Amino acid sequence: MTNTWGDIRNANVILVMGGNAAEAPVVEEGTDGVRIMTVYKAKGLEFPVVILIDPTCPHTFQEPSRYVDVPHRLWAMPLAGCVPVELAEHRDEVLKHDAEEAVRLTYVAATRARELLVVPVVGDEADIDGWVDVLRPVLYPKPSDARRAEAAPGCPAFGGDSVLTGPANRRPEQSVQPGLHVSRAGARVVWWDPRALELDKQEDSGLRQQRILAADESGVTAEGSERAHAEWQARRTALLREGSLPTVVVRTVTEGKAFAGDRANLEEGAVQVETTRSANEPRPRGKRFGRLVHAVLETIDLHASEAEVAALAAATGQRFGAPAEEIRAATLAVVAALSHPLLVRARAPGATCRRESPIVVKEEDGSVTEGVLDLAFREERAAGWIVVDYKTDVELGDRQRDYEAQVLLYARAVATATGEPAKGVLLLV
Numbered sequence: 001m002t003n004t005w006g007d008i009r010n011a012n013v014i015l016v017m018g019g020n021a022a023e024a025p026v027v028e029e030g031t032d033g034v035r036i037m038t039v040y041k042a043k044g045l046e047f048p049v050v051i052l053i054d055p056t057c058p059h060t061f062q063e064p065s066r067y068v069d070v071p072h073r074l075w076a077m078p079l080a081g082c083v084p085v086e087l088a089e090h091r092d093e094v095l096k097h098d099a100e101e102a103v104r105l106t107y108v109a110a111t112r113a114r115e116l117l118v119v120p121v122v123g124d125e126a127d128i129d130g131w132v133d134v135l136r137p138v139l140y141p142k143p144s145d146a147r148r149a150e151a152a153p154g155c156p157a158f159g160g161d162s163v164l165t166g167p168a169n170r171r172p173e174q175s176v177q178p179g180l181h182v183s184r185a186g187a188r189v190v191w192w193d194p195r196a197l198e199l200d201k202q203e204d205s206g207l208r209q210q211r212i213l214a215a216d217e218s219g220v221t222a223e224g225s226e227r228a229h230a231e232w233q234a235r236r237t238a239l240l241r242e243g244s245l246p247t248v249v250v251r252t253v254t255e256g257k258a259f260a261g262d263r264a265n266l267e268e269g270a271v272q273v274e275t276t277r278s279a280n281e282p283r284p285r286g287k288r289f290g291r292l293v294h295a296v297l298e299t300i301d302l303h304a305s306e307a308e309v310a311a312l313a314a315a316t317g318q319r320f321g322a323p324a325e326e327i328r329a330a331t332l333a334v335v336a337a338l339s340h341p342l343l344v345r346a347r348a349p350g351a352t353c354r355r356e357s358p359i360v361v362k363e364e365d366g367s368v369t370e371g372v373l374d375l376a377f378r379e380e381r382a383a384g385w386i387v388v389d390y391k392t393d394v395e396l397g398d399r400q401r402d403y404e405a406q407v408l409l410y411a412r413a414v415a416t417a418t419g420e421p422a423k424g425v426l427l428l429v
Contacts, residue, residue, distance in 0.1 A: 383421065
């Protein structure tokens with residue numbers, strides 16, 4: 001359907017849609033091409049030819065979009081499926097405003113055309129049910145005039161049906177006849193016969209490729225060009241395959257594959273297990289509590305008093321959203337850990353202590369394992385390092401062997417980096 005049809009060539013064409021899709025690159029004025037824009041982006045612009053696309057896009061939302069109360073400096077809109085009470089109370093008012101705004105936007109889209117406006121609609125005047133349905137009075141003739149079309153100037157010869165396909169019980173004689181009509185609003189509208197269009201037209205890229213592969217002035221034959229192209233494709237495929245392979249495979253210590261070798265070779269008693277907890281001591285559990293205890297142990301001074309531990313646990317617990325009972329339990333757990341002989345030795349004068357140190361281990365297969373160890377120390381006159389890994393699990397159970405393999409990997413990394421022996425210890429905090 002068009003409202004005029006003249007001899008228009010080499011003109012800019014704009015496709016205007018009702019949604020908020022991304023805008024296509026700008027086409028310079030006077031350059032052949034098609035530009036796709038939303039109605040909002042098209043405001044203030046004009047083009048010789050405008051095509052309104054996506055006719056089934058809803059013209060309004062089913063639910064109210066937003067409610068603005070300027071005197072009270074209020075902007076209410078849905079968020080994550082929840083509707084503010086102010087928006088719900090003004091639902092009908094907002095929906096009415098949205099419908100009026102949709103009519104204004106459709107008017108903006110339709111008036112972007114200087115010479116030709118194209119609107120995709122159905123000649124049977126079924127419900128359009130989309131953002132262009134407000135143009136119905138401007139598009140359709142009176143039912144009594146639907147089959148009284150005149151010849152459209154500048155258009156090809158049309159048949160008798162403006163609909164290409166339809167249901168089996170469809171009655172073409174009740175459809176709008178292709179040709180020039182006067183709509184109910186008095187506009188001159190040309191209804192097209194879709195059979196007069198070149199539908200399903202294939203691109204001529206194949207013919208263009210044949211011309212490129214034909215013999216040129218240098219004497220290269222089509223067969224030579226095809227062979228060179230095939231060789232280029234083979235090289236490209238090989239490079240893509242090679243580029244898709246990772247140069248380095250990196251695993252974290254917490255992944256099972258990272259310490260699989262250490263777990264398989266784990267000997268009984270290779271890792272010492274110590275505890276700071278009393279038997280059957282009630283305590284919180286869960287990831288948040290474990291993170292809280294680790295965070296305090298990560299930054300607390302190893303010489304800190306119980307009051308200093310409590311203050312740091314309270315600040316850290318507030319950051320994690322931990323309740324008061326978890327903060328109290330974390331304070332007791334850290335105080336007990338600081339009193340354990342391992343940490344007493346770690347803070348002794350002359351000891352070399354490393355806390356929250358990143359480690360990287362290159363495996364035999366070329367992969368890299370990385371992680372962060374909790375504590376490693378070397379006493380002044382002792383040979384080798386002691387690597388400590390904190391655990392807050394209430395019971396280790398089946399996870400103990402994995403934990404032992406994990407701290408054994410840490411110890412192996414420290415031994416490799418320092419050239420000195422290293423021993424792993426699990427400290428149950």
